[in-house]
Structures are given as C-alpha cells and as structure tokens.
Amino acid sequence: MAVLRVENVKKYFGKLAAVDGVNIETREGELFALLGSSGSGKTTLMRMIAGLEQPSEGDILINGRSVVGVSPQHRNVAMVFQSYALYPHMSVRDNILFPLKSRNVPKEQWEQKVQWAISILGIEALLDRRPTKLSGGEKQRVALARALVRDPELFLFDEPLSALDAQVRNIARAELRDLQKRTGITTVYVTHDQVEALGLADRLAVMSKGRISQVGTPQEMYESPANLFVASFIGNPPMNLITRGERVMGIRPEHLMLQRNKPADVTGVTLSLRILLVEFMGSEYLVYGCEEGSEHQRQIVVRVEHSGGTVPGQGDVMEFFASKQDVKYFDKSSGNRLP
Amino acid sequence: MMNDNTVKPVHFVDQDRRLGWAMLSPAVIYIVGFIGVPFVLAILLSFSNATVGNPRITDLVGFANYVSLLHQPIFMTALKNSILITFLTLGILLVLATILSELLAIEFRYKKIFQTLLILPWAMPVSLAAIAWLWLLDSQFSPIDWMLTQIGILGPGGLLGPVRHLYYLGRDMLAIASVVTVNVWRLLPLATVIVLAGRLSIPQDRFDQAKIDGAGFFRILFRITIPALMPVLTVAMLFTALVVFGDMTTVALLTRGGPGHASQILPYWAFLQGIQGGDLAGGAAVALFMLPILLVVAILALRIAYRSQEA
Amino acid sequence: MNKSLRNFGFYGALLLFTLFAVFPALWGVITVFKKSADLYTPTADPFLYHPGPTLSHLTYLFTSTSFMTFAMNSIIIGVCVVAITLLLSVPAAYALARLSGSWGERSGMALFLVYLIPPTLLFLPMYQVVTFLGLADSIWGLVVVYPTITVPFCTWLLLGFFKSVPDDLDEAAMIDGCSRFGAFLRIALPLALPGIGACVVFAFSLQLSDYIYAATFITSTSAMPISVGVPTQLVRGDVFFWQSLMAADVIVAIPLALGYGLLFDKLVSGFQSAGTSARNA
Numbered sequence: 001m002a003v004l005r006v007e008n009v010k011k012y013f014g015k016l017a018a019v020d021g022v023n024i025e026t027r028e029g030e031l032f033a034l035l036g037s038s039g040s041g042k043t044t045l046m047r048m049i050a051g052l053e054q055p056s057e058g059d060i061l062i063n064g065r066s067v068v069g070v071s072p073q074h075r076n077v078a079m080v081f082q083s084y085a086l087y088p089h090m091s092v093r094d095n096i097l098f099p100l101k102s103r104n105v106p107k108e109q110w111e112q113k114v115q116w117a118i119s120i121l122g123i124e125a126l127l128d129r130r131p132t133k134l135s136g137g138e139k140q141r142v143a144l145a146r147a148l149v150r151d152p153e154l155f156l157f158d159e160p161l162s163a164l165d166a167q168v169r170n171i172a173r174a175e176l177r178d179l180q181k182r183t184g185i186t187t188v189y190v191t192h193d194q195v196e197a198l199g200l201a202d203r204l205a206v207m208s209k210g211r212i213s214q215v216g217t218p219q220e221m222y223e224s225p226a227n228l229f230v231a232s233f234i235g236n237p238p239m240n241l242i243t244r245g246e247r248v249m250g251i252r253p254e255h256l257m258l259q260r261n262k263p264a265d266v267t268g269v270t271l272s273l274r275i276l277l278v279e280f281m282g283s284e285y286l287v288y289g290c291e292e293g294s295e296h297q298r299q300i301v302v303r304v305e306h307s308g309g310t311v312p313g314q315g316d317v318m319e320f321f322a323s324k325q326d327v328k329y330f331d332k333s334s335g336n337r338l339p
Numbered sequence: 340m341m342n343d344n345t346v347k348p349v350h351f352v353d354q355d356r357r358l359g360w361a362m363l364s365p366a367v368i369y370i371v372g373f374i375g376v377p378f379v380l381a382i383l384l385s386f387s388n389a390t391v392g393n394p395r396i397t398d399l400v401g402f403a404n405y406v407s408l409l410h411q412p413i414f415m416t417a418l419k420n421s422i423l424i425t426f427l428t429l430g431i432l433l434v435l436a437t438i439l440s441e442l443l444a445i446e447f448r449y450k451k452i453f454q455t456l457l458i459l460p461w462a463m464p465v466s467l468a469a470i471a472w473l474w475l476l477d478s479q480f481s482p483i484d485w486m487l488t489q490i491g492i493l494g495p496g497g498l499l500g501p502v503r504h505l506y507y508l509g510r511d512m513l514a515i516a517s518v519v520t521v522n523v524w525r526l527l528p529l530a531t532v533i534v535l536a537g538r539l540s541i542p543q544d545r546f547d548q549a550k551i552d553g554a555g556f557f558r559i560l561f562r563i564t565i566p567a568l569m570p571v572l573t574v575a576m577l578f579t580a581l582v583v584f585g586d587m588t589t590v591a592l593l594t595r596g597g598p599g600h601a602s603q604i605l606p607y608w609a610f611l612q613g614i615q616g617g618d619l620a621g622g623a624a625v626a627l628f629m630l631p632i633l634l635v636v637a638i639l640a641l642r643i644a645y646r647s648q649e650a
Numbered sequence: 651m652n653k654s655l656r657n658f659g660f661y662g663a664l665l666l667f668t669l670f671a672v673f674p675a676l677w678g679v680i681t682v683f684k685k686s687a688d689l690y691t692p693t694a695d696p697f698l699y700h701p702g703p704t705l706s707h708l709t710y711l712f713t714s715t716s717f718m719t720f721a722m723n724s725i726i727i728g729v730c731v732v733a734i735t736l737l738l739s740v741p742a743a744y745a746l747a748r749l750s751g752s753w754g755e756r757s758g759m760a761l762f763l764v765y766l767i768p769p770t771l772l773f774l775p776m777y778q779v780v781t782f783l784g785l786a787d788s789i790w791g792l793v794v795v796y797p798t799i800t801v802p803f804c805t806w807l808l809l810g811f812f813k814s815v816p817d818d819l820d821e822a823a824m825i826d827g828c829s830r831f832g833a834f835l836r837i838a839l840p841l842a843l844p845g846i847g848a849c850v851v852f853a854f855s856l857q858l859s860d861y862i863y864a865a866t867f868i869t870s871t872s873a874m875p876i877s878v879g880v881p882t883q884l885v886r887g888d889v890f891f892w893q894s895l896m897a898a899d900v901i902v903a904i905p906l907a908l909g910y911g912l913l914f915d916k917l918v919s920g921f922q923s924a925g926t927s928a929r930n931a
Contacts, residue, residue, distance in 0.1 A: 073828060150827075360745070369798075373776075377779055378772060458914060459907040460671050460674075466880070467877070468674070475673075532917050585769065586768075586770070587862060592861075610773075626770060
C-alpha cells in the first residue's frame with residue numbers, strides 16, 4: 001500500500017497557485033525526492049503533507065487515512081527542518097525525548113527508544129550538550145535522532161543538507177542514504193540541489209510553478225527527460241540545448257566527443273565550436289564554446305577526459321560529435337520531448 | 340478516520356484561530372473596559388456640564404466647554420507650554436541619548452558600575468525625583484547656587500551676580516527650564532536604552548566598511564549611525580513625547596504651574612480644574628485637548644519612521 | 651585624534667553624564683544626615699557637616715511616618731500589577747505574533763496608539779469607574795487600574811520577543827506531538843524569558859512612578875503607595891521635612907537602581923528584539 005498519496009492537491013495564496021494540481025504516490029520504504037527551484041511549490045507541498053498548511057483543494061492520505069484538517073500533532077509524520085529546529089533551551093537528550101513526552105509514550109519505553117535512535121546516529125557523546133554548542137553535522141544528527149525516536153510512518157526532509165559545509169555535505173548525504181535504507185521508513189525529501197536528488201532518491205519528481213514536470217528514477221530523469229525544463233534542470237553541467245528550427249536539440253556535455261575520436265559507422269550530429277574557455281577540473285576538462293557561424297552566443301559545454309592527447313586551446317575552432325542515440329529532440333514551443 | 344473527499348473539515352486552522360482569540364481576548368477586554376470606557380466617559384464629560392457637586396452627565400452642552408477654553412488665557416498658556424516643554428525635552432534628549440549610547444556601545448572597564456549609576460534617575464519614582472530636584476533647586480539652599488558663588492559666577496562681583504541665588508523655580512523662563520531639566524534627567528536612561536538597542540543592531544560591517552573608506556569619528560556618527568538610527572530614534576522620541584506631554588507629576592511637585600501660571604501645562608491644568616476647581620466637565624475638556632496634538636505627533640513620527648525605513 | 655585625547659574625551663563625557671545622573675541623589679544622601687541648624691544656614695559649605703551628622707531624621711522617617719506602610723503598599727501593588735500584566739500580555743503577544751496572520755504582525759504600532767490616551771486624560775472618569783467598583787481609597791483600585799499603563803507596552807515588547815523566536819521551533823514542536831498551546835508553553839515561553847524579565851522591570855517601574863491615579867483615588871494614609879505617601883506626609887503646607895524626604899528618596903532609589911543596573915544589558919537586548927521585528931514587519 002502506498003504510504004503517502006497526494007491526490008490533485010492545490011494550494012492558493014490569494015490568486016497565486018503555489019501548488020497547482022499535484023499527484024503523488026510513494027512506494028513503501030522508498031526515498032522520494034521533490035526537486036525544484038525556489039517558488040516551485042515543493043516546500044508548500046511538503047508543509048501540507050506535514051500539516052503545517054492546509055490544501056485549498058484535493059486530498060492527502062497517509063496509510064490510507066485522509067489527513068486533511070488533521071493537525072500535525074495527530075499525524076504520525078516526522079520532519080527535519082532546514083534549520084534543524086533544535087530546541088535551544090534543552091539538552092540534546094531532552095530534545096530527543098521531547099516527541100516521546102509530547103505524544104504520551106509510556107515512560108518505560110523511553111530509554112529503549114532513545115538508545116536505539118542515538119546508537120544508529122552515533123551521538124552518545126553529545127547527549128548533555130546544548131544545541132548551540134553543536135557543529136552543523138552534529139545538529140543534523142540530533143535532528144534525525146529526534147525524528148527517528150518516534151518510529152513515524154513518514155519522514156519529511158526539508159533541504160536538510162543545505163546548512164552544511166560542502167565537505168561535510170557529501171559524507172552526510174551518504175550517511176542519510178544509509179540511515180534511510182536501514183530504517184526503511186518512507187521518506188519525502190525536498191531539495192533544490194539536483195546532485196543531491198539524483199544521488200539520494202529512489203524516485204524523484206521535478207517541480208516547477210506548482211506542477212510536477214516529470215516523475216521517475218534518477219536514471220530515467222537523466223537519460224530520458226520529458227521536457228526542456230527537466231532536461232536543463234538535471235545534470236551538472238546542464239544539458240546543452242541547441243535550437244534547430246522548430247526543434248531544440250539536447251546533448252549532454254559528456255556525450256560530445258572530439259570529432260577525430262568519432263567511432264566509425266556511427267551516425268550522429270557534428271557541431272563546429274569556437275572555444276571560449278577551457279577549465280581544468282582535475283579528472284577532466286570543461287570546454288566552453290559557441291557555435292561557429294551561428295547568431296546565438298549560447299555557450300556549449302563539453303567534457304573532455306584528461307587522458308593525454310591534445311587539449312583544445314582558447315580561440316581554436318574544433319569539431320565535436322555526438323552519436324544519434326545521445327541526442328534528444330524537444331519541441332521548441334511546448335518544450336516536450338519528441339519521440 | 341475516513342473523510343468524505345468533498346467535505347473538508349479544516350478544523351485545525353480553526354483551532355489555531357480560536358486559540359489566538361482566546362489568548363488575545365483577556366488583554367483586549369481589559370483595555371476596552373479600562374481604557375475604552377473611561378475614554379468615552381471623558382469625551383461625554385467634556386460635552387456636559389458636570390461638576391464635583393453634580394457629577395452627572397445629564398445635560399450635554401456640545402462644544403461649549405471647548406470654546407470657552409480658547410478664551411481662557413491660562414489655558415492658552417498651558418497649551419503653549421505643553422508643546423514648548425515637550426519639544427525642548429525631546430530635542431535635548433535626542434542629542435544626549437545619542438551621545439550617551441555611543442559611549443555605552445563600547446566595552447570598557449567598570450561599565451556595570453557606570454550603568455547602575457546612570458540608570459538611577461529611572462529608578463527613582465517621578466514624584467520623589469521631583470522632590471529631590473525641588474530641594475536641589477531651592478531658592479535659598481540650593482548647592483548649585485553655592486557652587487556658582489564659589490567660582491565667581493554669582494555673588495558680589497559675579498558674572499551673573501550680584502545676587503546669590505538664581506530663582507530656578509521662581510522666574511518664568513527658569514521655571515520652564517527647570518521642568519525641562521528634570522524631564523531630561525529622569526528620561527535619559529530610558530531614552531538611552533532604546534537608542535542603544537538600535538545602535539547595537541547596526542551591523543558591525545557597516546562601521547568596518549566606513550573605516551576602510553577612511554571615515555573619521557564624526558563622519559561615521561552623522562553619515563552612518565544617525566541615519567541607521569532614524570526609525571529607532573523616531574519611535575523612542577514618539578514614546579517619550581507621549582510620556583512627557585501627558586505627565587503632570589513634575590510640574591505639580593516642582594513648580595505647581597508657577598510662578599503664577601508661567602509653567603502651567605495641559606494635564607496639570609486639567610487636574611486643577613477637575614479636582615480642585617470642581618469643574619469636571621471643564622477639566623475633561625482641557626485633558627481631551629491633548630488628544631489631537633498627540634495624534635498629529637504620532638502620525639508625523641510614524642511617517643518619518645516608515646519613510647526612513649524605505650530609504 | 652590620538653589615543654590619550656580620545657580616552658580623555660571618552661571618560662570625561664562619561665563622567666559628566668554620570669555626575670548629572672547621580673548628583674541629585676548624592677545631594678540627597680548628604681542632606682539626610684544634616685542637622686537642621688546646619689542645613690538651613692545658607693552661607694555654610696553644603697557639602698560638609700558642621701556640626702556633625704545625625705541619624706535623627708532617618709529614624710524619624712521610620713518611626714514617625716507611615717513610610718513602611720507606603721513601602722509595603724507599593725510592593726504589594728507592584729507584585730500584583732506585574733502578575734496581572736504578565737497574565738494579560740504574554741498570551742496576547744504570542745497570539746499577535748503567531749496566530750493572527752498579517753494583521754497581527756502590524757499591530758505592534760497600533761499598541762503604541764493606546765498611549766495616546768494618557769492617565770492624565772482618563773483619571774477623572776477612571777475615578778468614577780473605580781468608585782463604581784467600590785475600590786476607591788484602596789490599594790486594589792490601583793491594582794486594577796495600573797495594568798492600563800503597563801499592558802500595552804509590555805505586549806509590544808513581548809510581541810517583538812516572540813517574533814524573534816523562529817517559527818520552525820513551534821512547528822517542530824507540533825510535529826513532535828504538541829498542540830499549538832503546548833508549543834507555546836514548552837517552547838516559545840521558555841525562550842521568551844529574557845523578554846519577560848524586561849517586562850517585569852518595566853511594569854514595576856511604570857506602576858511605581860504613577861502619581862496622578864494614586865493622588866486622585868487615595869485619601870487614606872494607610873492605602874497610599876510611596877509616590878503619594880511620601881510627599882503627603884513629609885510636606886505640611888509649606889514646611890518640607892527635607893532630610894526625611896531625601897532619606898525616603900534615596901532608600902527607594904538605591905535598591906531599584908542596583909536592580910535595574912544589573913539587568914541593564916537584558917533591558918537593552920529586550921528592546922533589540924522588539925526593534926528587529928518591528929523593522930522586519
């Protein structure tokens with residue numbers, strides 16, 4: 001049974017539709033990401049699932065129960081905020097105990113539940129500290145422990161990694177993934193960072209202007225974007241989008257190769273680029289260029305492996321090739337993918 | 340708990356709203372009851388001819404009370420003085436509070452001791468403070484006079500001499516100056532606390548940037564600090580103006596409105612008319628005269644505060 | 651400007667301000683111990699004692715006047731008024747900060763407008779209201795009326811404080827299983843304690859300073875608070891018992907100054923919180 005079902009939910013603020021008809025069905029135990037930029041409606045949607053906002057239309061069901069009109073207090077949902085929202089006037093231990101106290105969990109069970117939560121997250125040493133004395137990573141773990149300790153039906157994460165330093169973020173991301181898999185709790189994860197979404201999610205939905213553009217696994221989203229928005233949103237550096245008449249051609253930077261490296265018997269597209277800039281990224285070069293002879297000065301990015309061989313220089317004009325299967329076509333006006 | 344999809348019980352939002360009203364209503368009811376009701380009564384009183392002997396609001400005489408006020412010279416003096424004293428107090432407070440908050444924005448040794456000493460005027464109840472100053476400015480025994488005599492400003496051969504005493508409370512202009520001084524004295528701690536709070540809220544970056552750009556102390560003060568303090572200063576001054584304008588304790592105990600009625604102010608005149616003169620209606624009319632002035636001041640101040648916020 | 655000149659200017663200015671603040675109390679303290687013969691000799695140096703100091707006026711204050719009664723009244727009134735103020739202001743401020751949507755946020759300024767109606771305007775009809783309630787000439791009349799002075803200000807101050815507590819915390823508490831009111835009690839309230847402390851100081855000092863209501867409502871000595879009692883008992887017509895008056899002044903001012911002085915920084919940060927949220931409104 002789907003743990004979470006969102007049925008045609010809309011949310012209006014005045015005349016503005018922050019969420020404009022969203023349908024979601026999660027699978028048990030999966031990590032479902034909501035990916036979008038600010039204003040896409042992802043946070044509003046999450047807040048409606050948590051119960052902090054009420055939908056203007058539509059229904060939300062958790063484990064088959066409609067929760068519209070039910071206060072957060074009575075939903076069995078746990079949430080980790082972007083700011084972690086740790087109670088500054090309580091110790092870490094009291095922070096973790098708080099949900100148990102509030103929900104009138106019998107006192108005998110406290111010790112066992114707390115032990116389990118803190119051992120999973122490895123924060124035994126922090127129990128007597130105050131939140132103000134914790135590092136970003138430590139705060140995140142405490143927030144997770146507090147969410148876990150209640151054994152909720154659904155986990156909600158609101159950009160939980162954005163407050164961390166870049167170095168810590170990668171590790172934290174892996175640990176979060178591991179934690180989710182171990183506990184098996186269905187999770188909805190909101191983020192604007194598509195690297196995060198691709199790395200963490202079992203399935204993800206890309207949102208824009210209150211609507212879902214596409215739902216699928218990370219592989220599906222990356223390899224078969226349904227429209228221009230998804231195509232340009234996912235992938236870093238983003239997919240190159242080149243207008244050809246009524247159609248837009250989409251080629252990922254890693255699918256372009258130097259013309260001379262083109263394998264025989266493969267058909268595809270050739271681009272003639274004037275090189276504007278070459279960035280050395282360690283494992284590869286990022287080559288920025290624009291189409292020779294075209295009026296559009298749109299930059300095109302190519303990933304070139306750093307494996308010896310000559311590297312294009314600034315100002316050179318070179319030819320690049322992409323094979324047919326790696327080129328996606330989109331309709332220029334509607335943005336939708338053409339088969 | 341299955342709900343019909345077409346009926347949305349949204350009772351959670353309602354609960355919040357109901358709680359909000361429940362938490363707000365005691366204060367609202369109290370204010371409406373204890374300020375609203377007397378306020379309406381005061382207005383009615385001013386339109387009546389109630390006296391202490393006959394305190395009923397039976398006959399309404401329209402604006403007669405107000406009109407007669409405009410013909411009373413003492414009332415006009417009181418009106419003028421109220422505005423004058425408030426302006427002077429605020430002007431001086433503005434300058435002094437800004438300077439003092441600059442000093443207190445810095446950390447220095449024994450700061451706590453200074454803070455305790457500086458807050459003393461606020462710790463003294465107004466009536467007791469007025470009496471303390473009454474003694475300090477006494478026409479015969481003021482130590483200030485004595486000190487001025489010692490250094491040759493008063494007394495035979497003195498700069499302001501040859502008298503040995505300045506009658507701080509016995510001469511028109513000096514009496515008003517004394518009232519202003521006492522007001523400034525007792526309100527400086529509060530004004531400073533408010534301005535200091537605003538001062539500390541200015542991000543340090545701005546000062547750092549100005550120093551890097553080469554600004555000296557005074558330039559920083561006038562170009563950075565004061566503009567940033569505008570909203571705070573306005574609110575502080577508005578609040579202080581309301582307090583000073585409506586206060587009668589200082590004048591009542593210090594000068595009794597004297598000499599004659601040279602330092603008479605609206606609230607004290609209202610008090611004298613109503614309680615000692617027995618004319619409840621007249622007293623109420625005098626008191627209510629304060630309202631439009633305060634309203635104008637409030638609106639002006641808020642507009643200045645919001646305009647400087649947009650800047 | 652070189653360093654020592656700057657220091658000199660700094661401490662010089664500071665000293666001037668401090669002297670200005672303290673001088674009346676200093677003069678008051680000296681006066682307390684002066685024999686009347688000494689005090690009323692205009693040519694003598696007022697800062698020295700000739701003949702020597704005396705405690706007689708100090709004892710007079712305690713034995714021959716109702717000063718202790720006045721002090722007791724003021725304390726009782728103060729405690730009650732502070733309690734009532736908190737009971738009314740704290741929930742009201744929370745409701746305005748969290749539960750009232752956009753108009754609640756802008757109500758901060760509206761609270762100020764209540765102060766457009768000063769006690770000197772209301773005292774006459776207020777006297778009628780208090781008499782109607784049967785509380786005239788009793789400290790309870792004042793207890794009932796003083797919150798009109800304290801509640802609007804304290805609500806404004808606390809409004810700022812509650813707004814400075816992030817929404818997340820309330821929301822996390824509700825998700826963790828509290829009702830909205832539970833979140834208020836367990837999370838918002840403890841975090842607003844500094845603001846509540848500032849309110850206690852303000853409310854106490856505001857009610858202590860009132861003169862007009864006390865002067866209008868109270869005629870019996872036994873019910874007078876300090877602000878009215880001291881002038882009434884120690885001023886007979888044109889005769890002022892200066893030494894005892896100053897003793898009363900100083901005895902009241904010094905403990906309060908110590909108390910407020912210790913809380914000075916909390917007071918400032920209380921205003922800072924209120925100010926920040928007003929700016930963001």
